[in-house]
Amino acid sequence: MRRFLALLARNRLALLGLVVMGLVVLLALVTPWLPLKPPNVTNTSDKFLPPFSEGALLGTDHLGRDLLSRLLWGTRLSLAVGFAAAAIAATLGAAIGVVAGYYGGRVDNVVMRGVDMLMAFPYILLALAIVAALGPGLFNALIAVAAVNIPFFARNIRGVTVGIAHKEFVDAARLSGLSDARIIVSEVLPNVVPVIVIAMSTTVGWMILETAGLSFLGLGSQPPQADLGSMLGEARSAHITQPHTSVVPGVMILIIVMAINLLGDGVRDALDPRLRSGALSRPMAATQVARDHVPPEPRAEGVLTLTDLETQFHVGKRTFRAVNGVSLHVAPGECLGLIGESGSGKSVTALSVMGLVASPPGVITGGSAQYKGQELIGARYGKLRQLRGDRVSYIFQDPLATLHPLYKVGDQLIEAIRVHHPVGRRAARERALGLLRDVRIPNPESRIDAYPHEMSGGMRQRVGIAMALANDPDVIIADEPTTALDVTVQAQILSVLSDLRRERGLAIVFITHDFGVVAQLCDRAAVMYAGRIVEQGTTEQILNHPRHPYTALLMKCVPELGAGRRRLEAIPGLPPAVDRLPEGCAFADRCPKVQPDCRAGEIVLRQVGDHAARCLHPVERAREEAAQ
Numbered sequence: 001m002r003r004f005l006a007l008l009a010r011n012r013l014a015l016l017g018l019v020v021m022g023l024v025v026l027l028a029l030v031t032p033w034l035p036l037k038p039p040n041v042t043n044t045s046d047k048f049l050p051p052f053s054e055g056a057l058l059g060t061d062h063l064g065r066d067l068l069s070r071l072l073w074g075t076r077l078s079l080a081v082g083f084a085a086a087a088i089a090a091t092l093g094a095a096i097g098v099v100a101g102y103y104g105g106r107v108d109n110v111v112m113r114g115v116d117m118l119m120a121f122p123y124i125l126l127a128l129a130i131v132a133a134l135g136p137g138l139f140n141a142l143i144a145v146a147a148v149n150i151p152f153f154a155r156n157i158r159g160v161t162v163g164i165a166h167k168e169f170v171d172a173a174r175l176s177g178l179s180d181a182r183i184i185v186s187e188v189l190p191n192v193v194p195v196i197v198i199a200m201s202t203t204v205g206w207m208i209l210e211t212a213g214l215s216f217l218g219l220g221s222q223p224p225q226a227d228l229g230s231m232l233g234e235a236r237s238a239h240i241t242q243p244h245t246s247v248v249p250g251v252m253i254l255i256i257v258m259a260i261n262l263l264g265d266g267v268r269d270a271l272d273p274r275l276r277s278g279a280l281s282r283p284m285a286a287t288q289v290a291r292d293h294v295p296p297e298p299r300a301e302g303v304l305t306l307t308d309l310e311t312q313f314h315v316g317k318r319t320f321r322a323v324n325g326v327s328l329h330v331a332p333g334e335c336l337g338l339i340g341e342s343g344s345g346k347s348v349t350a351l352s353v354m355g356l357v358a359s360p361p362g363v364i365t366g367g368s369a370q371y372k373g374q375e376l377i378g379a380r381y382g383k384l385r386q387l388r389g390d391r392v393s394y395i396f397q398d399p400l401a402t403l404h405p406l407y408k409v410g411d412q413l414i415e416a417i418r419v420h421h422p423v424g425r426r427a428a429r430e431r432a433l434g435l436l437r438d439v440r441i442p443n444p445e446s447r448i449d450a451y452p453h454e455m456s457g458g459m460r461q462r463v464g465i466a467m468a469l470a471n472d473p474d475v476i477i478a479d480e481p482t483t484a485l486d487v488t489v490q491a492q493i494l495s496v497l498s499d500l501r502r503e504r505g506l507a508i509v510f511i512t513h514d515f516g517v518v519a520q521l522c523d524r525a526a527v528m529y530a531g532r533i534v535e536q537g538t539t540e541q542i543l544n545h546p547r548h549p550y551t552a553l554l555m556k557c558v559p560e561l562g563a564g565r566r567r568l569e570a571i572p573g574l575p576p577a578v579d580r581l582p583e584g585c586a587f588a589d590r591c592p593k594v595q596p597d598c599r600a601g602e603i604v605l606r607q608v609g610d611h612a613a614r615c616l617h618p619v620e621r622a623r624e625e626a627a628q
């Protein structure tokens, strides 16, 4: 709650809305105790007194009633009716939406067709029809406004519920034997409540307007009772000659609706966790760069060279140091394996190269990344765009998220080719077919016209790989590209990548958790921990003689085929949070060889035996130790 209020307070307009609305609600609440004239007592001898007259601060209306008193009592009534209508519409609409979305099938069909019928009427006509049937009066206006808004909530909440009802955690709740009612209450509702609150906060102003509209037409509040709409309606005949009688309620309606809308937008932004972390704010075309240090002479070995790269996420006051001074290089035709536990910063390192980390909240705060000697960090967007997907391409972790669900995979491949090369559609289709063949998609002639959802996870992953190969790139950055593939297909894909780097000199940065894949494909390997490279060398050096205790322990976690039964080790503890990195070695708390000096000051990546490790007390003869 405190976090929500802090976020709300950061949004100046929302804060303004909150303050104004707070004042209006406070005034409405204390109205009965204010020294006001009675709102309904007429005095025709004092009619149409202008504002600032003695005894009538805002003047009087056509019956000589005090406008200030009527305004405050009317505001009280309008707010009460608007909020009550919003609460009723939200409760009933959400209930209908949740039931339709959760049960689906015939229930969904019947309920939503009913809702569609309600929506087919112009809402104001529907409201008029309801009030005409029930008779004029504020309570009936409330029912009418609530009723015409139910479909809006029902449709919104049904959509959200359909998405949630098919999520794995709901399936898990079903498997654990929970009843539908329990699942709705404990699994679905907590996920839709923020959406209900957001929808309410943005529609309550609208409902106040609708109620005012009905009262303006004489169907809501009945004389002599005042609400903002009826005050406007009564002022209609003196609109030109005595404008203050309509300006007073009109300005109040404007203030209330503006304040509610500003506040509603702020509530929505603060409640949505994706907006909170910046994930839904429109990302910049390339990652924001605010480097406080640039390496004086970035090394330019290889086709891709990273020097001291630093990428952080700035979320509120917290700074997540996801990549913390990473230096890597990869030569043409070479494959570099990047290994590390989940969250160690592998993907963020890879995405930083081409400025693909979402900003906000991502910021590249230091270092350099060079493609064939050209600096990429801070490069013009046009240059990055030209290189992205053409000279440097990516294979992403989640193929379903990267393929467009509404386009055939063939069309997406054709687009990827034609964006960078002026080839005809027919030639691009031929190339796309060839790519699908290269990545061993069975029956590519028919698969090329399939939609992503018609393919298995492994096939989609292969389409992602084909897409990365589409423009014959110089470098492929592959982020766990074979995780969803069975071992035979994985072996085929690895051999495709191996062939490509031999034949065309393709350089590969291969991010993986799998030491087997590293052994099979990579020439060199780098191990990451808490945003830093902790060990780097040839694959043979790293796999046979790991020097950093972290690498050694990581390898002990891997089961070996045919190595007999042995106890699989797990690394005790958890990696540190990257917004609270400890001083010294980040692995110290989990390390069996930790010494006091490990926790004091910076530890550099240094030569240990035949390769580099960031460790003061490296492992000796790791293989023998592992065997014991």
Ligand SMILES: Nc1ncnc2c1ncn2[C@@H]1O[C@H](COP(=O)(O)OP(=O)(O)OP(=O)(O)O)[C@@H](O)[C@H]1O
Residues within 6 Å of the ligand: 277, 313, 315, 320, 322, 340, 341, 342, 343, 344, 345, 346, 347, 348, 349, 361, 578
């Ligand atoms: N938007 C974000 N806001 C804050 N922290 C983030 C954000 N995105 C990533 N991080 C943090 O950056 C760190 C590195 O994440 P990254 O995705 O690079 O890990 P990874 O090593 O690729 O993990 P995995 O193997 O699971 O993909 C993690 O600690 C993660 O929590």
